[in-house]
Amino acid sequence: MPVNYKFINDIFKNKALIIRNLMLLTLLAHSSITRAQNVNQDINTGAFQELEHKKSLIKTGDKKAVIAYQRLIEKADSLLTIEPFSVVHKTGVPPSNSKHDYMSIGPYWWPNPETENGLPYIRKDGEINPETRNNFTDFVEKKNFIDAIGELTEAYYLSDEKKYVHKGIELINVWFLDDATKMNPNVNYGQYVPGKSIGRCFGIIEFSGLKNITRFLQLAKSRNTLDKNTEKGMHQWFTDYSNWLQNSKLGKEAQTRENNHGTHYDLQLLDILWYLNQEDAVKEHLTTITKSRIFSQIEPDGSQPLELKRTKSFSYSTMNLHGFIKLVRLGEKVGVHLWSFQSEDGRSLKKAYQYMVPYLTKEKEWKYKQISSIKSSEGKLIEDLNYVSQTLKDYSFDHILAQLRQQNYSH
Missing domain, CATH: 1.50.10.100 (Chondroitin AC/alginate lyase)
Structure with a gap:
């Protein structure tokens, strides 16, 4: 009896198609599970x-x-x-x-x-x-x-x-x-x-x-x-x-951009990539581009020269740090601990907050140009310091928070 090669080929084609579809379904299921895990993680942390x-x-x-x-x-x-x-x-x-x-x-x-x-x-x-x-x-x-x-x-x-x-x-x-x-x-x-x-x-x-x-x-x-x-x-x-x-x-x-626009670009993009379940891309960006921003925008004494040049220097310094701390929150989800990053000459987010604290407590008078109220900026700084203490378990600002509560700055 002659061999029916067409019949055999059809079997292999169908088998290959079945295997391909099964692999696709597996990938989709994995993606769906990972997305669900990311959603649940966000529901149980941060703003929620x-x-x-x-x-x-x-x-x-x-x-x-x-x-x-x-x-x-x-x-x-x-x-x-x-x-x-x-x-x-x-x-x-x-x-x-x-x-x-x-x-x-x-x-x-x-x-x-x-x-x-x-x-x-x-x-x-x-x-x-x-x-x-x-x-x-x-x-x-x-x-x-x-x-x-x-x-x-x-x-x-x-x-x-x-x-x-x-x-x-x-x-x-x-x-x-x-x-x-x-x-x-x-x-x-x-x-x-x-x-x-x-x-x-x-x-x-x-x-x-x-x-x-x-x-x-x-x-x-x-x-x-x-x-x-x-x-x-x-x-x-x-x-x-x-x-x-x-x-x-x-x-x-x-x-x-080397100032707050670059920081908030990172924040916007990475929030979206996290939502899209591109966790590896988020990690890569944080450990390269965002890390580089921290070291380039913050001086060893904690000042932010590009923000201090503005006519609302206190507001912009705070806004930039608030963007960075949101990137810290995002980094914690993917195992990148931006808060602990420090350059060899001492540049870090923590140093930048330490720079702002004496002006928040009024121990020092802000010497740069500020043409508008800083009340909302002070609230952001206090919110950030509370996050550092309560979530990151860095208690080095707790005495400042206690002092601010006594001054009726609690947030």
Whole structure:
């Protein structure tokens, strides 16, 4: 009887196909398990740990916590009836002629008083031009959207009321995914300067609030209230946006910035890569680029020269450190302990906080330019020092925290 080679080949082809599909399913299952583990890790640490503490205080009837909770719920309830936010609502049109592209004007740039048409704009560091904070651009709409997601996240976590997560999902779909209203995954026209540029790398920092979005999605997924279409769509959007951050001209430029813009670039990118389950990429970046930033931005005495040059030097010094401490939090998730990194000549994050402490306690008077209030910056410093003590178990600032509590600076 002749051998049927076609039949044998078909068997091997089918067998190979089955094996390939099984391998693919195994990889997908592994990825899904790892993503779930990352989600659960985030739910049990960081901001959710803080929310859990708030929840316990509310349950025990802590007066201050209950009042704050009532205010939060009032705000969250008011958000349930708002119209969704979108980049297509702005009155201005980006150079691409697509309102789906995000657009903003550099906040410290003003019309030129020496030219008839005001062009090119001139810079006044630290002084915000009101023109940059209206509906001609997307800045205010974006801020309101991200703030709303943050409030809905907290209300959902503390109350367990699904109406808040449903509203959040609605807002996210309109901003990111719906064809008629979605934002394209780029910031090509962020912080443009009329008469000088159509977009600058500095616009990227305006999306540091994307952490609110990933946090909301993680919480919704952990409670099985995130629909598959939204989850899949947002995974793709963040994949596309992270590719833009890493490969576009502006993204590459932002990565090379030597001040707070570089720090917050790292924070934004790595938060997204963590959400996308790219743990190895997060580790690699932290141990190379972020480590290098710490040593290049902080002097052996703990000062940050590039931030001290600003007209709001205390605020910028604090903002940069607050970004670094968030990177420390992220590093702890992947086994990279940024807090312990120290250069041979003594540069470290701890040294930078030690530099700021005497000004926080008023033992020293800030000698650099500061044209605005530092109250919120002081609050950030205290928040960071509490994290260092409570989570990193470095108690070297505890006497400072006790002193600040006596001075009614407790946070």
